[in-house]
Structures are given as structure tokens and as C-alpha cells.
Amino acid sequence: MEQPVVAFDAVGLRYGQGPEILHDVSFAIEPGSFQFLTGPSGAGKTTLIRLILLSLRPSRGLIHLFGEEAARISGPALTSVRRRMGVVFQDFRLLDHLTTYENVALPLRVREREEASYRAEVMELLDWVGLGTRAGAMPAVLSGGEKQRAAIARALIARPELILADEPTGNVDPALARRLLRLFTELNRLGTSVLIATHDLALMDQVDAHRLVLSDGQLYSDA
Amino acid sequence: MQNALHGRRGPGALVLSDPTATRSLFAIIAILTFLAGLAAMGAQIVAASSREWRSATAREATIQLRPQSGRDIEADLARVAALGRSAPGVADARVLPKAEAEALLEPWLGSGLDLSSLPIPRLVVLRLDLEAAPDLAALGSRVAAEVPGATLDDHGSWRARLSGLANTIIGVAAGLVVLVVAASGIAVGFATRGAMAGSRDVVDVLQLVGATRRFIVREFALRFLRLAMLAALCGGVAAGFAAPLLGTIAALASATDGADEAFLGAASMGWRGYPLIALVAATVAAIAGFVSVATAKRFLRQTRAT
Ligand SMILES: Nc1ncnc2c1ncn2[C@@H]1O[C@H](COP(=O)(O)OP(=O)(O)OP(=O)(O)O)[C@@H](O)[C@H]1O
Ligand SMILES: [Mg+2]
Numbered sequence: 001m002e003q004p005v006v007a008f009d010a011v012g013l014r015y016g017q018g019p020e021i022l023h024d025v026s027f028a029i030e031p032g033s034f035q036f037l038t039g040p041s042g043a044g045k046t047t048l049i050r051l052i053l054l055s056l057r058p059s060r061g062l063i064h065l066f067g068e069e070a071a072r073i074s075g076p077a078l079t080s081v082r083r084r085m086g087v088v089f090q091d092f093r094l095l096d097h098l099t100t101y102e103n104v105a106l107p108l109r110v111r112e113r114e115e116a117s118y119r120a121e122v123m124e125l126l127d128w129v130g131l132g133t134r135a136g137a138m139p140a141v142l143s144g145g146e147k148q149r150a151a152i153a154r155a156l157i158a159r160p161e162l163i164l165a166d167e168p169t170g171n172v173d174p175a176l177a178r179r180l181l182r183l184f185t186e187l188n189r190l191g192t193s194v195l196i197a198t199h200d201l202a203l204m205d206q207v208d209a210h211r212l213v214l215s216d217g218q219l220y221s222d223a
Numbered sequence: 224m225q226n227a228l229h230g231r232r233g234p235g236a237l238v239l240s241d242p243t244a245t246r247s248l249f250a251i252i253a254i255l256t257f258l259a260g261l262a263a264m265g266a267q268i269v270a271a272s273s274r275e276w277r278s279a280t281a282r283e284a285t286i287q288l289r290p291q292s293g294r295d296i297e298a299d300l301a302r303v304a305a306l307g308r309s310a311p312g313v314a315d316a317r318v319l320p321k322a323e324a325e326a327l328l329e330p331w332l333g334s335g336l337d338l339s340s341l342p343i344p345r346l347v348v349l350r351l352d353l354e355a356a357p358d359l360a361a362l363g364s365r366v367a368a369e370v371p372g373a374t375l376d377d378h379g380s381w382r383a384r385l386s387g388l389a390n391t392i393i394g395v396a397a398g399l400v401v402l403v404v405a406a407s408g409i410a411v412g413f414a415t416r417g418a419m420a421g422s423r424d425v426v427d428v429l430q431l432v433g434a435t436r437r438f439i440v441r442e443f444a445l446r447f448l449r450l451a452m453l454a455a456l457c458g459g460v461a462a463g464f465a466a467p468l469l470g471t472i473a474a475l476a477s478a479t480d481g482a483d484e485a486f487l488g489a490a491s492m493g494w495r496g497y498p499l500i501a502l503v504a505a506t507v508a509a510i511a512g513f514v515s516v517a518t519a520k521r522f523l524r525q526t527r528a529t
Binding site: 050053055056075076079082083087093095097098099102106107109110111112154158 | 235236237239424425427428429430431432433434435436438527528529
């Protein structure tokens, strides 16, 4: 059997000396799976995604990413693990001084690819998310939904093996949300593992997918 | 300049630069390079002059004759000159005429003084042939024995004092250059750290979308290296233009009369100073680049992308 892309084993997390946000969280993201991560605001969805991204270290428990124990991943290995993931941040984290096009192309640029080799690819994806005409705009002048779509495009552009999307449809209308969701399901059909954090029930109802529910620091599986 | 400082034009620079900080750093490095270049140039002038002067004085010795009552000084001078001429390694011996001897005292005593009644010491100037290994000690004792009041001066103590002075000046200048290079290194390190801390969110996002540390270090450090190179170039060029001025001032200051010009001659600056300035500027730029890279690496090691 293929090893899981992400495996949490009794993971606990607290920020500094604060209360434990996650206790004994155990779950796995299997290759090619599609899952929702849900739970009330403040339950720790973003925290869990940051643990997968290795931008937080667990207070206890073990995390494996692509079969590698997270605590042992550092330096160049850390970069290569991150290159296998695409993340849509809840707060987008677009770079304010770059155009929409440049923001979306960023993962390719940091992989030191020639601009000529990806220009068409980036424009095509921008068209797909409805930002074709906004390629030259700066994030400051984009609407919330436009920023969100730019963030989604940036997460997808490098064709990652695992997509982590934190509330990716929070700022768009239901029709656009459906369209964006289809983008994720299409990619999933092509083999990408997808984890979408959301508390949008209507969105979750559109896909027959496994749901992980965070509540009071515990993770429940709800098939 | 704006383009050179901010790097590639095509896609927007990944790292924003703070124009005020950039200008300040540019000015600091340019000024420091200018000062270091001048210090190096000054040291080079002193070294060259001292070398020239030492070799000139090595080719010369003088025999001083103090007038003694009851002796014919002109006859003694002729005798001393003859002794000198016959000594091995002495190419020529010339009696300095009375007028010239008096002229030598002019700077101390002023002109228009009637010196004829004073017992002015007289000189015999020996031109030495260094190839023929002159034995000045032997000549000195011989002259002293045969002509009372005659002493030979080979300028050795002068040369020793002069090279001591020159070496001190060169040492101080070298120390200055080292301090300046260190100071510009510190300034660049400080600026790099400031830029990274100021763009912390950019650094984090770059790492989270898969940039290697190397890539990020390059984005930051290359900018500072380019800036330091340009600033060092400007400082170096300015020092290059100012250097002949320095030489001229030194020459003017030391050449109270024509004879002294050899000591700190304008000519002694030569062309050797320019490669030296270029070397100083290159060192400043290289150290700046090195420190910037090291600082950026350190920053990334110490922080975790969040
Ligand atoms: N950097 C931090 N330092 C301290 N506490 C934090 C930090 N980040 C989050 N928290 C706390 O951890 C808890 C979980 O936060 P998290 O952002 O993971 O929730 P969430 O499920 O993503 O919520 P939402 O649905 O509102 O986005 C919250 O109580 C929050 O206050
Ligand atoms: Mg959240």
C-alpha cells in the first residue's frame, strides 16, 4: 500500500504557554484523497494546516510527511517537501509589491524557471479563475474574491501533489465557489490529494467527500 | 542608478528596497571607500618617497669640515676631496663652494646676513658607486686621522629615522584601511538584516512557496553586493581624482625650496597608487558581499517561516 501523504499520530499543539489547541490528533491524508476539514471558528483548522506546512512544530506527537518524520526535515529537504504542497492561505498572503501575474508565477520563479517557459501556463490559469484581465493589477486594488482566486492560482500553478486550502471560497459568491471547487475536484481526479478547510456547509454538500471535524481540540472523522 | 540598485527590471524585484536606507548605505560605503583609498594612496606616496630618498642618500655621503684656527680650510678641503676620490667606491668628490655652504644655512638664518666672519662648516660631497662596495667606515677614520675637524656622515641615522617614520605612517594607513573595510562590512550586515527583518512576510512567503535558502539569500545579498560595488566604485574614482591633489599638496607643503622636491615629489605618486585604490575598492565590495551573504544565511537559519 502507498504511504500516506500526511500522517498525524497523537499530535498535540499549544502556542507558547497557552492552552492546548489540538490534543491527540491522529489522521492521515491518503494519496489522491479529497477531504474537508471543518469545525467552528477558532477550532484550530489553520493551526493544523500550518503543522502540515512545517511552519509550526507540534508540542507532542509525531507528524510524517511523504513518509518522512517531520522533526527530521530541515534545510533543503524542507524546501523539497514544501514544493510538493500548494497552499491557499486564509489571509491569502499575496506579495503587495508584485502584480497578480507575478504573484501567481511566484512558485515557478522561485524554482528558477525561465519566465518564457511558464508565461502561457500562468495566463491560462489566471483565465480559468477569471483573473485574465487583472494580470497586471496589484493586490491592493483587487477585491477580496479576486485576491482569493489569485491565492488559489498560486497554490495550483506548480502542480503540487498535495493541496491545502484554508477557507478558499470564503470571499466569493456561491456560483464562483462552485467553479473553484470544481477546480479542486478536477485536480483531485488527476491524482492530487486535497484538503480543504471550510465551515461552508453548502460547499461541503456539493462533494461527496470525507469530512474531518475539529471540535474542542479533538479531531472526529465523519464519513 | 535606480536600475542598477534595484536589479532586474523584467519581473518586479522580489524584495522591495527602502530608498532611504539604500541611499544612506550607498553614501556610507562610498565615503568609507574614498577615505580608505586616500589612506592607501597616502601610504603609497610615503613609501615611494622614502624609498627614493633613501636610495638617493645612499648614493651620497658628506664630509664635514669645521674650521680650525690656524689651518687653511681650502687646503684641507682639497686634501679631504683627494682622499675621498682615491677611496674605493667613491665616484666623485666635490668641494661645496663657500657660497653654497652659506646658502644651505639661509633657511635657518635668513638671507642678507653677512656670514663671512662666522666659522661656517664646509662640506665635501661624495658621490658613491654602490656597485664598487665603498668602505665608508675606513674612509671616515682615515679622513679624521689626516685632517683635524673632519667627520664623515653617511646619512645612515637619517635613513633609519626616515624609514621608521615612513613605516609608522604606512602602518597607520594600513590600519585605517582595515578599519574602513570592517566598518563597511558592518554597515552592510546591518542593512541586510534590517532589510530581511523588514520584509519578514516576503521572506516567509518565499520559503512557503518553495524557495530555497540559497535563492532568498541571493535575492537579498545580490542587491547589497551590487550596491556596495557601485558605491565602492564611486568612492574609489573620487579617491583617484583626489589623489593627485593630495600629492600636489604634499609636494607644496614639503617643497619650501626647489631642492626639497625630491623628498615628497609630486612625481613620486606615480601610477602605482591607482591599482592600489582599485584594490581597496574591490576589497570593500567583496567584504560587503561576503558579509551580506553571511548575514542573510544567518537570518534564515535563525528564523522559521510562519
Ligand atoms: N500565533 C498564535 N498564537 C497564539 N494563539 C494562536 C495563534 N494562532 C492561533 N491561535 C489560537 O489558536 C486557536 C485556533 O486558531 P486557528 O486559526 O487555527 O483557528 P481556525 O479553526 O482556523 O479558525 P477560523 O475558522 O476562524 O479560521 C484560536 O483560539 C487562536 O486564538
Ligand atoms: Mg483559520
